[in-house]
Amino acid sequence: MSSEEKVFISVIVPFCDERESIPLLYESVKRVLEGLGKSYEMIFVDDGSTDGTREILKDLSRRDSSLRVILFRRNFGQSAAMAAGFKVSRGEVVVTMDGDLQNDPDDIPRLLGKVEEGYDVVSGWRKDRKDKLILRRVPSIIANRLICSVTDVHLHDTGCSLKAFRREVIEKIRLYGELHRFIPALARVEGARISEVVVTHHPRRFGKSKYNLSRTFRVLMDLSSLNLFLKYLRNPLRFFGKIGVGFHFLGLLAACWVAYRMFVNKVSLIDLNVLVTSIFLLWVMGFQFLFIGLVASLIVRTGEKRRITLAPFLLYRNEGRDGG
Amino acid sequence: MADKESNKKAAESLGISLIVSLYNFAESVESLYDSVVAAMGEIGESFELVFVDDGSTDSTYEKLVTIAQKDTRVRVVKMRSRFGEASALDAGLRYSKGQRIVYLSGRVRVNPREIPKFIEVLADGKDLVVGWRFPRRDSFLNRWISWVFNVLACRLSKVKLHDINSGIVVTYRTVLEKISFYGDFYNFIPVLAGQQGYRVSEEKIEQLPGSFRKSRYPKEYLQRLLDMVTVFFLSRYSKKPIHFLGFVGTVFMLGGLGIEIYLFIYRILQMGPIAGRPLLILGALLLVIGIQMISIGLLGEMIIFTHAGEIEEYNIEEIIN
Numbered sequence: 001m002s003s004e005e006k007v008f009i010s011v012i013v014p015f016c017d018e019r020e021s022i023p024l025l026y027e028s029v030k031r032v033l034e035g036l037g038k039s040y041e042m043i044f045v046d047d048g049s050t051d052g053t054r055e056i057l058k059d060l061s062r063r064d065s066s067l068r069v070i071l072f073r074r075n076f077g078q079s080a081a082m083a084a085g086f087k088v089s090r091g092e093v094v095v096t097m098d099g100d101l102q103n104d105p106d107d108i109p110r111l112l113g114k115v116e117e118g119y120d121v122v123s124g125w126r127k128d129r130k131d132k133l134i135l136r137r138v139p140s141i142i143a144n145r146l147i148c149s150v151t152d153v154h155l156h157d158t159g160c161s162l163k164a165f166r167r168e169v170i171e172k173i174r175l176y177g178e179l180h181r182f183i184p185a186l187a188r189v190e191g192a193r194i195s196e197v198v199v200t201h202h203p204r205r206f207g208k209s210k211y212n213l214s215r216t217f218r219v220l221m222d223l224s225s226l227n228l229f230l231k232y233l234r235n236p237l238r239f240f241g242k243i244g245v246g247f248h249f250l251g252l253l254a255a256c257w258v259a260y261r262m263f264v265n266k267v268s269l270i271d272l273n274v275l276v277t278s279i280f281l282l283w284v285m286g287f288q289f290l291f292i293g294l295v296a297s298l299i300v301r302t303g304e305k306r307r308i309t310l311a312p313f314l315l316y317r318n319e320g321r322d323g324g
Numbered sequence: 325m326a327d328k329e330s331n332k333k334a335a336e337s338l339g340i341s342l343i344v345s346l347y348n349f350a351e352s353v354e355s356l357y358d359s360v361v362a363a364m365g366e367i368g369e370s371f372e373l374v375f376v377d378d379g380s381t382d383s384t385y386e387k388l389v390t391i392a393q394k395d396t397r398v399r400v401v402k403m404r405s406r407f408g409e410a411s412a413l414d415a416g417l418r419y420s421k422g423q424r425i426v427y428l429s430g431r432v433r434v435n436p437r438e439i440p441k442f443i444e445v446l447a448d449g450k451d452l453v454v455g456w457r458f459p460r461r462d463s464f465l466n467r468w469i470s471w472v473f474n475v476l477a478c479r480l481s482k483v484k485l486h487d488i489n490s491g492i493v494v495t496y497r498t499v500l501e502k503i504s505f506y507g508d509f510y511n512f513i514p515v516l517a518g519q520q521g522y523r524v525s526e527e528k529i530e531q532l533p534g535s536f537r538k539s540r541y542p543k544e545y546l547q548r549l550l551d552m553v554t555v556f557f558l559s560r561y562s563k564k565p566i567h568f569l570g571f572v573g574t575v576f577m578l579g580g581l582g583i584e585i586y587l588f589i590y591r592i593l594q595m596g597p598i599a600g601r602p603l604l605i606l607g608a609l610l611l612v613i614g615i616q617m618i619s620i621g622l623l624g625e626m627i628i629f630t631h632a633g634e635i636e637e638y639n640i641e642e643i644i645n
Contacts, residue, residue: 048521061644069644073521080638088643174632177563221570225625236626240619273599281608285615292619299626 008038009112010091014081015057015099016047020206022056025101026067032105033066036112042067043085044099048075079180086170094170096183098161100204102130107199111164120169120192121184123155124162124199131203143219150227151185155196158184162199166192178218182226189230236300240293244286251282338496340364340371340443341422345412346430350382357391357398359436360428367440374399374420376413379406410510413500423497432457432491435530442494442527451499451522454514455490455529462531473548480556483518485526492529502639508551519559520639563628563637569621577614583607 011029015022026042033040044067046054054071061069070084082096093115097103107124114122131137140159147158159181165173172190179186184194232239258275261267269276342360346353357373364371375392377385377400385402392398401415413427424446426439434455445453460467470487477488489511503516518524561568584607587598598604628635 058644065645067645069642070640071642071644073639073641076521076638084638084640174629176628176632176635176637177567217571217574218564218567221566221621222564224570225566225622225629228622228625229629233629243619271599274604277605278608281612285612288616289619292623296623296626299623300630302630 005090006039007041007091009033009036009040009093009095009108010043010085010089011040011095011097011105011108012043012045012082012085012089013097013099014045014047014078014085015049015053016075016078016081017049017051017053018099018206019049019051019053019056021099021101022053022060025099025105026060029097029105029108030064030066032108036109040066041089041091043070043089044068045070045081045085046072047078047081048072077178079175079178082180082183083175086173086175089170092167093164094167095164096161097163101206102202102204103160103162104200104202107162107197108164110197110199111162114195114197115164115166117195118193119195120166121187121194122164123158123184123194123196124160125155125157125196126160126201127156127198128201130201139216143216146220147182147185147223150223151182151188151230153184153188153194155184155194157196158182160199178222179226181219182222185226185230189233233300236296237290237293240289240296244289244293247282247286247289251279251286254279254282338423339421340369340424340426341416341420341497342371342373342426342428342439343376343413343416343420344374344428344430345376345378345409345416346380346384346388347378347406348380348382348384349430350380350384350387352433353384353387353391356430356436360439361395363437363439367443370397372397372399372420372422374401374416376416377402378409378412379403408510410506410508413510414506417497417500425493425495425497425500427493427495429491432489433532434490434492435532438527438529439492439494442492442529445525445527446494446496449523450525452493452495452514452517452524454485454488454494454524454526455492456485456487456526457490457531458487458528460531461533469545473552476549477512477515477552477555480552481512481515481519481559483515483524485514485524487526488512488514490529508547509555511548511551512555515555516559521641522639563632563635565624565628566618566621569617569624573614573617573621575614576610576617580607580610580612580614583610 011033013025013029022044026044029042033042044057044061046057046069057069057071061067068088070081070088072081072084085096086094093112095108095111097105103124111122111124129137129140131140140157144156144158148154163183165183165187169187169190169192173183173186175183175186184192188194228236228239254275258269258272258279261272262269342364344356344360349356353375360373373395375388375398377388379402385400388398388400392400399419401419403412403415409429409431416427417425424443426442428434428436434457442453442455460470470489474486474488477483478485493513495517499517499520499522500513503513503520505513505516509516514524514526557568583603587601587604587607590596591598
């Protein structure tokens with residue numbers, strides 16, 4: 001298989017210390033893809049495993065040329081693993097899934113069906129999750145609500161790794177840092193149409209879950225910057241400016257109150273010390289936000305030519321594709 | 325064992341280039357050349373030797389030219405003026421051909437006789453080998469400051485080395501091409517390589533007596549410290565500035581908020597006046613700084629987001645099929 005040759009579907013699976021799962025996952029993905037009767041490739045990304053995952057992957061890839069393996073020099077995180085997978089993938093449709101066997105490859109055809117219907121991103125929905133209630137599911141539900149309301153992407157389960165993308169979308173997505181959690185939202189920035197499909201979810205068979213509660217803060221932070229990207233990328237001054245003007249307005253209100261106390265109630269300025277100081281601080285902050293907004297618009301402008309050209313909706317082209 | 329042998333063979337097929345940066349080094353150029361050639365003679369491999377004259381004002385260049393006229397393996401690159409070691413290394417890389425690079429800095433004088441040991445370690449499956457000056461022969465103050473610097477750098481970067489800036493680096497060309505060591509990050513080559521996932525190791529090397537640099541100015545220490553903060557920040561948070569700035573900002577903001585709420589309750593319960601209390605100002609300023617940090621973090625996020633397509637945050641060792 002030459003590296004330029006296009007295939008119909010690429011399945012990307014990032015692994016990090018998942019030694020036991022690989023053979024099983026490989027077999028089942030392979031079986032499902034063979035069943036499709038179309039050209040395919042599997043891309044297994046090793047994100048700096050230290051438990052022998054690398055050797056197993058190398059061994060498998062020697063026997064099967066449809067299995068492509070990317071080995072990282074060290075652990076760079078799931079987003080990086082997915083970004084690398086996206087980069088080398090050649091499929092018209094790209095499917096991502098977890099390496100821990102909790103996703104079921106049998107759901108892939110149904111995801112493909114939705115893509116055929118004309119959606120650009122199809123996300124799995126683990127309607128019947130097999131995880132611990134308090135530690136995993138409750139935080140996940142809260143996070144999902146929050147993500148939906150901020151990003152305006154209405155999915156029941158954005159955290160599900162099993163997702164399908166059209167090639168055009170992954171070529172535009174900017175995936176870095178820890179943004180793999182928000183791929184649908186990132187796709188929406190690029191104008192993608194998004195849908196979801198109920199998928200099966202299995203309990204964890206090997207190893208331990210790598211998620212924990214302490215990530216909440218980082219997710220919240222990412223969400224706040226995502227909010228900025230989604231709504232104000234065109235003109236960040238609208239975001240920072242709003243806050244700045246808000247501070248100025250508060251300062252003005254306080255100033256009016258001080259003036260009233262001074263001239264009507266004849267209170268001396270020294271006794272209004274606290275209020276006067278806060279007026280100044282509010283104004284300082286107000287100006288600062290305005291200036292930061294200006295710098296932000298400068299930054300966006302420098303990147304604009306290349307990146308910020310949002311194709312409205314990617315039109316579905318039905319060329320020579322006859323259902324999955 | 326067979327693997328080791330094949331490693332060695334593969335390494336030998338890649339030529340060795342020695343790059344030496346020099347600044348006002350006239351009095352010991354010849355002895356340096358002699359010991360490098362002697363050391364390389366022990367390995368018995370062919371090599372090339374690139375001297376980069378980083379804008380010396382003494383007769384270093386003339387002496388180098390004399391050497392180059394006698395020895396065809398020697399190349400001399402003269403910089404127009406003093407550009408610093410990072411540029412010297414870059415120029416050396418550009419005018420050399422070998423895939424294995426031995427870089428020696430004229431600033432720190434280590435014993436070139438020990439180069440073969442480094443090349444051997446590299447062939448053993450390492451990607452980058454640095455020196456560990458032992459025994460050190462510079463002034464007590466220098467040693468002490470260097471120790472503090474190393475401990476700090478290693479703590480921050482989680483790379484376990486004793487001496488990150490020993491003046492000798494043995495590595496592959498591909499490694500140096502992958503890490504951007506330009507500017508003052510030059511001092512952090514092993515740290516940067518470690519963060520890219522390369523296998524970094526160290527070897528003891530003797531520091532030659534007699535020739536130390538004069539004491540540094542306090543300004544230089546401050547610069548090094550700031551460089552370190554930059555390296556730390558860029559390597560860990562360059563793709564997610566809000567994780568760092570947002571965290572610190574939130575801590576400040578919560579601190580400020582706590583103080584103000586305390587004072588508010590204090591005032592409401594009529595326990596006394598608060599206008600003259602310094603705590604009030606502290607709380608207000610903490611709030612301001614906190615909010616500022618978060619917004620600067622958001623600004624950082626915007627920068628990264630608009631340029632995310634250009635930066636690759638991972639380092640692939642191998643793609644199979």
